[in-house]
Amino acid sequence: MSETSTSTASGASIELENLTKRYPGNPQPSVDNVSMEIKAGEIVIFVGPSGCGKSTTLKMINRLIEPSGGRIRINGEDVTDIDPVKLRRKVGYAIQSAGLFPHMTVAQNIALVPKMVGWGKTRIKDRVEELLDLVGLDPGEFHGRYPRQLSGGQQQRVGVARALAADPPVLLMDEPFGAVDPITRDHLQDELIRLQHELHKTIVFVTHDFDEAIKLGDRIAVLRERSHIAQFDTPEAILTNPADDFVSGFVGAGAALKRLNLTRVRNVEITDYPTVTVDDPLQDIFNRLRDSGTNEILLLDKRGRPYKWLRRGDLMRAKGSLARAGTLVHDTVTRDATLRDALEAVLTDNAGRVAVTGRRGEYTGVVDMETLMNSVHELLEADRLEAMEHQHELEEARAAQTHAEQEGDGGEKKA
Structure with missing residues:
Protein backbone atom coordinates (compact mmCIF):
# COMPACT_ATOMS: atom_id res chain seq x y z
CA MET A 1 0.00 0.00 0.00
CA SER A 2 1.25 3.49 -0.84
CA GLU A 3 2.49 5.52 2.12
CA THR A 4 0.54 8.62 1.08
CA SER A 5 -2.39 10.07 2.97
CA THR A 6 -4.76 11.54 0.46
CA SER A 7 -8.34 11.71 1.74
CA THR A 8 -10.51 9.71 -0.63
CA ALA A 9 -13.50 8.31 1.26
CA SER A 10 -16.63 10.33 0.64
CA GLY A 11 -19.86 9.82 2.55
CA ALA A 12 -21.97 6.71 2.99
CA SER A 13 -25.74 6.33 3.22
CA ILE A 14 -27.23 5.47 6.62
CA GLU A 15 -30.53 3.69 7.20
CA LEU A 16 -32.16 3.38 10.60
CA GLU A 17 -34.96 0.81 10.62
CA ASN A 18 -37.26 0.58 13.65
CA LEU A 19 -34.35 1.52 15.92
CA THR A 20 -35.31 1.10 19.59
CA LYS A 21 -33.55 1.39 22.94
CA ARG A 22 -35.03 0.12 26.21
CA TYR A 23 -33.34 0.35 29.60
CA PRO A 24 -34.12 -2.10 32.43
CA GLY A 25 -36.61 -0.74 34.94
CA ASN A 26 -37.97 1.89 32.56
CA PRO A 27 -41.47 1.05 31.25
CA GLN A 28 -41.09 3.40 28.26
CA PRO A 29 -38.34 3.03 25.63
CA SER A 30 -35.79 5.87 25.52
CA VAL A 31 -35.82 5.62 21.72
CA ASP A 32 -38.94 4.20 20.16
CA ASN A 33 -39.07 2.61 16.71
CA VAL A 34 -37.12 5.28 14.77
CA SER A 35 -36.79 4.87 11.00
CA MET A 36 -34.80 7.28 8.85
CA GLU A 37 -32.77 7.39 5.65
CA ILE A 38 -29.72 9.67 5.50
CA LYS A 39 -28.16 10.27 2.09
CA ALA A 40 -24.45 9.87 1.40
CA GLY A 41 -22.59 13.15 1.80
CA GLU A 42 -25.27 15.16 3.60
CA ILE A 43 -25.29 16.82 7.02
CA VAL A 44 -28.32 15.76 9.05
CA ILE A 45 -29.00 17.52 12.35
CA PHE A 46 -30.87 15.96 15.28
CA VAL A 47 -32.50 18.73 17.31
CA GLY A 48 -34.96 18.38 20.14
CA PRO A 49 -35.56 19.08 23.84
CA SER A 50 -33.22 17.72 26.51
CA GLY A 51 -33.87 14.06 27.25
CA CYS A 52 -35.71 13.36 23.99
CA GLY A 53 -33.22 10.64 22.99
CA LYS A 54 -31.27 12.42 20.24
CA SER A 55 -27.81 11.57 21.66
CA THR A 56 -28.91 7.99 22.37
CA THR A 57 -30.05 7.64 18.75
CA LEU A 58 -26.71 9.05 17.53
CA SER A 68 -32.53 -3.12 21.88
CA GLY A 69 -34.16 -3.63 18.50
CA GLY A 70 -34.10 -2.57 14.88
CA ARG A 71 -31.42 -2.36 12.22
CA ILE A 72 -28.63 0.02 11.17
CA GLN A 96 -18.34 18.27 23.36
CA SER A 97 -15.05 19.46 24.92
CA ALA A 98 -13.14 17.40 22.31
CA GLY A 99 -12.49 14.43 24.65
CA LEU A 100 -8.75 14.45 23.91
CA PHE A 101 -6.42 12.26 25.97
CA PRO A 102 -4.52 14.74 28.19
CA HIS A 103 -1.32 12.65 28.42
CA MET A 104 -1.00 12.45 24.61
CA THR A 105 0.28 15.15 22.27
CA VAL A 106 -1.92 16.57 19.52
CA ALA A 107 -0.20 14.31 16.98
CA GLN A 108 -0.62 11.21 19.18
CA ASN A 109 -4.33 11.95 19.70
CA ILE A 110 -4.93 12.27 15.96
CA ALA A 111 -2.84 9.18 15.17
CA LEU A 112 -4.75 6.94 17.57
CA VAL A 113 -7.20 5.23 15.20
CA PRO A 114 -4.83 4.99 12.17
CA LYS A 115 -2.36 3.26 14.52
CA MET A 116 -5.05 0.83 15.69
CA VAL A 117 -6.01 -0.13 12.15
CA GLY A 118 -2.40 -0.79 11.19
CA TRP A 119 -1.29 2.19 9.14
CA GLY A 120 2.48 2.61 8.65
CA LYS A 121 4.46 5.33 10.45
CA THR A 122 5.06 7.45 7.35
CA ARG A 123 1.41 7.32 6.34
CA ILE A 124 0.32 8.27 9.87
CA LYS A 125 2.79 11.18 10.03
CA ASP A 126 1.60 12.49 6.65
CA TYR A 146 -0.61 18.78 24.78
CA PRO A 147 -4.37 19.47 25.10
CA ARG A 162 -8.96 12.92 15.26
CA ALA A 163 -12.47 11.89 14.21
CA LEU A 164 -11.42 12.20 10.55
CA ALA A 165 -8.02 10.54 10.99
CA ALA A 166 -8.76 7.14 9.41
CA ASP A 167 -10.80 8.81 6.64
CA PRO A 168 -14.20 7.41 7.70
CA PRO A 169 -17.21 7.92 5.41
CA VAL A 170 -19.43 8.75 8.42
CA LEU A 171 -18.82 11.38 11.11
CA LEU A 172 -21.00 11.51 14.25
CA MET A 173 -20.91 14.76 16.24
CA ASP A 174 -22.57 15.05 19.65
CA GLU A 175 -22.94 18.76 20.53
CA PRO A 176 -19.27 19.26 19.58
CA PHE A 177 -19.30 23.05 19.86
CA GLY A 178 -21.52 23.39 22.94
CA ALA A 179 -18.76 24.18 25.44
CA VAL A 180 -17.03 27.08 23.66
CA ASP A 181 -17.81 30.81 23.60
CA PRO A 182 -20.22 32.13 20.93
CA ILE A 183 -17.57 33.72 18.67
CA THR A 184 -15.39 30.60 18.68
CA ARG A 185 -18.50 28.52 18.07
CA ASP A 186 -19.39 30.55 14.98
CA HIS A 187 -15.88 30.09 13.59
CA LEU A 188 -15.94 26.33 14.30
CA GLN A 189 -19.28 26.05 12.52
CA ASP A 190 -17.84 27.88 9.52
CA GLU A 191 -14.83 25.56 9.60
CA LEU A 192 -17.09 22.50 9.55
CA ILE A 193 -18.98 23.87 6.54
CA ARG A 194 -15.68 24.50 4.73
CA LEU A 195 -14.40 21.01 5.57
CA GLN A 196 -17.61 19.46 4.30
CA HIS A 197 -17.19 21.25 0.95
CA GLU A 198 -13.82 19.51 0.62
CA LEU A 199 -14.57 16.10 2.13
CA HIS A 200 -18.26 15.30 1.41
CA LYS A 201 -18.65 13.07 4.48
CA THR A 202 -21.99 11.92 5.84
CA ILE A 203 -22.36 13.89 9.08
CA VAL A 204 -24.97 13.26 11.78
CA PHE A 205 -24.87 16.13 14.27
CA VAL A 206 -26.73 16.53 17.57
CA THR A 207 -27.55 19.98 18.94
CA HIS A 208 -30.15 21.67 21.14
CA LEU A 216 -25.25 23.58 9.37
CA GLY A 217 -27.91 21.15 8.22
CA ASP A 218 -28.81 19.96 4.73
CA ARG A 219 -31.78 18.43 6.53
CA ILE A 220 -33.01 18.71 10.10
CA ALA A 221 -34.79 16.02 12.13
CA VAL A 222 -36.87 17.72 14.83
CA LEU A 223 -37.33 15.05 17.50
CA ARG A 224 -40.02 14.73 20.16
CA GLU A 225 -39.69 12.54 23.26
CA ARG A 226 -38.36 9.02 22.61
CA SER A 227 -36.88 10.38 19.34
CA HIS A 228 -40.23 10.36 17.54
CA ILE A 229 -39.71 12.43 14.38
CA ALA A 230 -41.90 15.55 14.38
CA GLN A 231 -40.49 16.78 11.05
CA PHE A 232 -37.55 15.72 8.87
CA ASP A 233 -36.93 18.23 6.10
CA THR A 234 -34.70 21.00 4.77
CA PRO A 235 -34.13 24.10 6.92
CA GLU A 236 -36.09 26.19 4.38
CA ALA A 237 -39.12 23.87 4.54
CA ILE A 238 -39.13 23.79 8.35
CA LEU A 239 -38.81 27.57 8.63
CA THR A 240 -41.55 28.31 6.11
CA ASN A 241 -43.88 25.35 6.78
CA PRO A 242 -43.43 23.90 10.29
CA ALA A 243 -45.38 20.64 10.58
CA ASP A 244 -47.17 21.51 13.84
CA ASP A 245 -47.09 23.65 16.97
CA PHE A 246 -44.25 21.59 18.46
CA VAL A 247 -41.99 22.37 15.48
CA SER A 248 -43.17 26.00 15.46
CA GLY A 249 -41.97 26.24 19.05
CA PHE A 250 -38.46 25.36 17.88
CA VAL A 251 -38.59 27.81 14.98
CA GLY A 252 -39.73 30.55 17.36
CA ALA A 253 -40.32 34.15 16.39
CA GLY A 254 -38.58 35.90 13.52
CA ALA A 255 -38.49 33.06 10.99
CA ALA A 256 -37.57 35.51 8.22
CA LEU A 257 -34.51 36.69 10.13
CA LYS A 258 -33.57 33.09 10.94
CA ARG A 259 -33.40 32.52 7.21
CA LEU A 260 -30.28 34.70 7.26
CA ASN A 261 -28.67 31.47 8.51
CA LEU A 262 -29.41 29.90 5.11
CA THR A 263 -27.44 32.42 3.07
CA ARG A 264 -23.64 32.53 3.13
CA VAL A 265 -21.31 35.48 2.87
CA ARG A 266 -19.97 33.99 -0.38
CA ASN A 267 -23.47 34.52 -1.90
CA VAL A 268 -23.40 38.32 -1.51
CA GLU A 269 -21.13 41.04 -2.82
CA ILE A 270 -17.75 41.12 -1.09
CA THR A 271 -16.07 44.44 -1.80
CA ASP A 272 -12.38 45.23 -1.77
CA TYR A 273 -10.98 47.72 0.68
CA PRO A 274 -7.73 49.71 0.74
CA THR A 275 -5.15 47.81 2.78
CA VAL A 276 -1.61 48.28 4.02
CA THR A 277 0.69 46.07 6.07
CA VAL A 278 2.56 46.60 9.34
CA ASP A 279 5.82 46.59 7.37
CA ASP A 280 4.83 49.58 5.20
CA PRO A 281 6.44 52.94 6.07
CA LEU A 282 4.09 55.37 7.83
CA GLN A 283 4.26 57.88 4.98
CA ASP A 284 3.26 55.18 2.44
CA ILE A 285 0.28 54.29 4.62
CA PHE A 286 -0.73 57.94 4.83
CA ASN A 287 -0.43 58.33 1.05
CA ARG A 288 -2.46 55.16 0.46
CA LEU A 289 -5.25 56.43 2.69
CA ARG A 290 -5.21 59.87 1.03
CA ASP A 291 -5.38 58.37 -2.46
CA SER A 292 -8.07 55.82 -1.60
CA GLY A 293 -10.85 58.37 -1.20
CA THR A 294 -12.04 56.62 1.98
CA ASN A 295 -11.97 57.69 5.62
CA GLU A 296 -10.18 54.59 6.82
CA ILE A 297 -7.80 51.85 5.76
CA LEU A 298 -7.28 48.28 6.92
CA LEU A 299 -3.90 47.39 8.42
CA LEU A 300 -2.84 43.77 7.88
CA ASP A 301 -0.34 41.88 10.01
CA LYS A 302 2.73 40.05 8.69
CA ARG A 303 0.56 37.08 7.65
CA GLY A 304 -1.92 39.23 5.75
CA ARG A 305 -4.60 38.98 8.45
CA PRO A 306 -6.82 41.94 9.46
CA TYR A 307 -5.18 43.70 12.41
CA LYS A 308 -6.39 47.30 12.79
CA TRP A 309 -8.72 49.83 11.21
CA LEU A 310 -6.87 53.12 10.72
CA ARG A 311 -8.57 56.49 10.26
CA ARG A 312 -7.01 59.75 9.12
CA GLY A 313 -6.93 61.12 12.66
CA ASP A 314 -5.16 57.98 13.87
CA LEU A 315 -2.35 58.55 11.42
CA MET A 316 -2.05 62.22 12.36
CA ARG A 317 -1.60 61.18 15.99
CA ALA A 318 0.69 58.22 15.24
CA LYS A 319 3.91 60.23 15.71
CA GLY A 320 6.03 57.74 13.79
CA SER A 321 4.54 54.56 15.28
CA LEU A 322 1.33 52.59 14.74
CA ALA A 323 1.65 50.77 18.07
CA ARG A 324 -1.18 52.69 19.74
CA ALA A 325 -2.93 53.99 16.62
CA GLY A 326 -6.18 52.66 15.21
CA THR A 327 -8.84 50.21 16.38
CA LEU A 328 -8.11 46.51 16.70
CA VAL A 329 -10.14 44.19 14.47
CA HIS A 330 -12.16 42.21 17.02
CA ASP A 331 -14.27 40.11 14.69
CA THR A 332 -14.06 38.72 11.17
CA VAL A 333 -16.18 36.30 9.12
CA THR A 334 -15.27 33.72 6.50
CA ARG A 335 -16.99 33.17 3.16
CA ASP A 336 -18.77 30.19 4.75
CA ALA A 337 -20.21 32.32 7.56
CA THR A 338 -23.93 33.04 7.41
CA LEU A 339 -25.40 36.46 6.79
CA ARG A 340 -26.65 36.35 10.37
CA ASP A 341 -23.04 35.97 11.60
CA ALA A 342 -22.00 38.88 9.38
CA LEU A 343 -24.91 41.05 10.52
CA GLU A 344 -24.09 40.44 14.20
CA ALA A 345 -20.44 41.33 13.55
CA VAL A 346 -21.41 44.51 11.70
CA LEU A 347 -23.91 45.58 14.38
CA THR A 348 -21.25 45.36 17.09
CA ASP A 349 -18.97 47.63 15.04
CA ASN A 350 -19.80 51.33 14.90
CA ALA A 351 -18.35 51.67 11.39
CA GLY A 352 -20.83 49.18 9.89
CA ARG A 353 -18.58 46.70 8.12
CA VAL A 354 -16.75 43.44 8.77
CA ALA A 355 -13.62 41.98 7.19
CA VAL A 356 -13.93 38.64 5.35
CA THR A 357 -11.06 36.19 5.75
CA GLY A 358 -9.82 33.03 4.07
CA ARG A 359 -8.82 29.67 5.44
CA ARG A 360 -5.67 30.94 7.19
CA GLY A 361 -7.33 34.10 8.44
CA GLU A 362 -5.95 36.12 5.54
CA TYR A 363 -7.91 39.17 4.36
CA THR A 364 -10.10 38.65 1.26
CA GLY A 365 -12.54 41.57 1.35
CA VAL A 366 -15.27 43.39 3.29
CA VAL A 367 -19.04 43.07 3.68
CA ASP A 368 -20.88 46.23 4.71
CA MET A 369 -24.21 47.05 6.34
CA GLU A 370 -25.87 48.20 3.10
CA THR A 371 -25.23 44.82 1.44
CA LEU A 372 -26.58 42.94 4.46
CA MET A 373 -29.68 45.12 4.83
CA ASN A 374 -30.49 44.67 1.14
CA SER A 375 -30.39 40.91 1.71
CA VAL A 376 -32.65 41.21 4.77
CA HIS A 377 -35.17 43.27 2.77
CA GLU A 378 -35.11 40.69 -0.04
CA LEU A 379 -35.84 37.88 2.43
CA LEU A 380 -38.66 39.84 4.09
CA GLU A 381 -40.16 40.68 0.70
CA ALA A 382 -39.95 37.03 -0.37
CA ASP A 383 -41.74 36.01 2.85
CA ARG A 384 -44.41 38.69 2.31
CA LEU A 385 -45.09 37.49 -1.25
CA GLU A 386 -45.19 33.87 -0.11
CA ALA A 387 -47.67 34.75 2.66
CA MET A 388 -49.87 36.63 0.16
CA GLU A 389 -49.77 33.68 -2.23
CA HIS A 390 -50.67 31.29 0.59
CA GLN A 391 -53.56 33.54 1.64
CA HIS A 392 -54.79 33.69 -1.97
CA GLU A 393 -54.72 29.88 -2.20
CA LEU A 394 -56.74 29.62 1.04
CA GLN A 406 -74.25 25.87 -2.76
CA GLU A 407 -74.41 23.53 -5.76
CA GLY A 408 -75.23 20.69 -3.38
CA ASP A 409 -78.01 22.69 -1.71
CA GLY A 410 -79.48 23.60 -5.10
CA GLY A 411 -79.61 19.96 -6.15
CA GLU A 412 -81.38 18.94 -2.95
CA LYS A 413 -84.03 21.68 -3.41
CA LYS A 414 -84.76 20.54 -7.00
CA ALA A 415 -85.08 16.99 -5.80
Missing part, protein backbone atom coordinates in the same frame (compact mmCIF):
# COMPACT_ATOMS: atom_id res chain seq x y z
CA LYS A 59 -24.66 6.68 19.72
CA MET A 60 -26.57 3.66 18.46
CA ILE A 61 -25.29 4.36 14.93
CA ASN A 62 -21.75 3.40 15.98
CA ARG A 63 -23.07 1.15 18.76
CA LEU A 64 -21.54 3.04 21.64
CA ILE A 65 -25.03 2.26 22.90
CA GLU A 66 -26.32 -1.11 21.78
CA PRO A 67 -29.81 -1.06 20.22
CA ARG A 73 -27.29 -0.09 7.62
CA ILE A 74 -24.28 1.90 6.38
CA ASN A 75 -23.97 1.89 2.60
CA GLY A 76 -26.43 -1.01 2.57
CA GLU A 77 -24.36 -3.14 4.97
CA ASP A 78 -26.18 -4.25 8.11
CA VAL A 79 -23.80 -3.28 10.92
CA THR A 80 -26.04 -4.44 13.76
CA ASP A 81 -24.29 -7.79 14.08
CA ILE A 82 -20.66 -6.94 13.22
CA ASP A 83 -17.90 -6.31 15.79
CA PRO A 84 -18.74 -2.90 17.35
CA VAL A 85 -15.04 -2.06 17.87
CA LYS A 86 -14.34 -2.49 14.15
CA LEU A 87 -17.45 -0.46 13.38
CA ARG A 88 -16.28 2.46 15.55
CA ARG A 89 -12.96 2.55 13.75
CA LYS A 90 -14.90 3.16 10.51
CA VAL A 91 -17.12 5.88 11.97
CA GLY A 92 -15.61 9.18 13.16
CA TYR A 93 -16.91 10.49 16.48
CA ALA A 94 -16.53 14.01 17.91
CA ILE A 95 -17.98 15.16 21.22
CA ARG A 127 -2.02 12.11 7.69
CA VAL A 128 -1.52 14.01 10.97
CA GLU A 129 0.10 16.92 9.12
CA GLU A 130 -2.61 16.86 6.43
CA LEU A 131 -5.39 16.98 9.01
CA LEU A 132 -3.83 19.72 11.13
CA ASP A 133 -3.53 21.80 7.98
CA LEU A 134 -7.10 20.90 7.03
CA VAL A 135 -8.56 22.17 10.34
CA GLY A 136 -6.47 25.36 10.19
CA LEU A 137 -3.72 24.54 12.70
CA ASP A 138 -0.05 24.89 11.75
CA PRO A 139 1.44 21.36 11.96
CA GLY A 140 4.85 22.68 12.99
CA GLU A 141 3.34 24.72 15.81
CA PHE A 142 0.74 22.28 17.18
CA HIS A 143 2.17 18.81 16.45
CA GLY A 144 3.90 18.38 19.81
CA ARG A 145 1.53 20.33 22.07
CA ARG A 148 -3.85 21.68 28.18
CA GLN A 149 -1.75 24.00 26.00
CA LEU A 150 -4.65 24.61 23.57
CA SER A 151 -7.63 26.95 23.70
CA GLY A 152 -11.11 25.44 23.72
CA GLY A 153 -11.55 26.16 20.01
CA GLN A 154 -8.18 24.62 19.16
CA GLN A 155 -9.06 21.49 21.17
CA GLN A 156 -12.30 21.12 19.21
CA ARG A 157 -10.39 21.42 15.93
CA VAL A 158 -8.04 18.65 17.06
CA GLY A 159 -11.08 16.60 18.10
CA VAL A 160 -12.54 16.90 14.60
CA ALA A 161 -9.13 16.04 13.08
CA ASP A 209 -29.59 24.97 19.29
CA PHE A 210 -32.06 25.41 16.42
CA ASP A 211 -30.04 28.29 14.92
CA GLU A 212 -27.01 25.99 14.73
CA ALA A 213 -29.21 23.35 13.07
CA ILE A 214 -30.38 25.84 10.43
CA LYS A 215 -26.85 27.01 9.74
CA GLU A 395 -59.32 32.10 -0.24
CA GLU A 396 -59.65 30.20 -3.53
CA ALA A 397 -60.08 26.92 -1.62
CA ARG A 398 -62.78 28.46 0.61
CA ALA A 399 -64.58 29.92 -2.43
CA ALA A 400 -64.50 26.55 -4.19
CA GLN A 401 -65.84 24.83 -1.06
CA THR A 402 -68.64 27.41 -0.70
CA HIS A 403 -69.54 27.00 -4.39
CA ALA A 404 -69.66 23.21 -4.01
CA GLU A 405 -71.89 23.48 -0.94
